[in-house]
Amino acid sequence: MSLSQVDGSFHTPQWHAARLASLNTTHTITPDTDKLMREYRAQLDAERALKLSKGRNYSSDKSRKGYIFNFIH
DSSP: OOGGOOOOOOOHHHHHHHHHHHHHOOOOHHHHHHHHHHHHHHHHHHHHHHHHTTOTTOOOOOHHHHHHHHOOO
C-alpha cells in the first residue's frame, strides 16, 4: 500500500459508511419539534435580554463579589 492510498483519518470503514449514509438522509422537523424549538429560543432570548438589561457589571455570582470585597478590606 503506497502512502497515497493510506486513509489519513482515524475513523473505521464502518464509521465512514455510517457517515455517508447519514448525509443521504433527510432531517425532517415535525410541527411539534418546530414549536418546541421556537419556544426554547424565545426563552433563551428573554433570559439574555434580562441579563443585558442589568448592565455590564452585573454578576449573578454573589460569593465572588464578597470575596473581592473581603480581600480589599
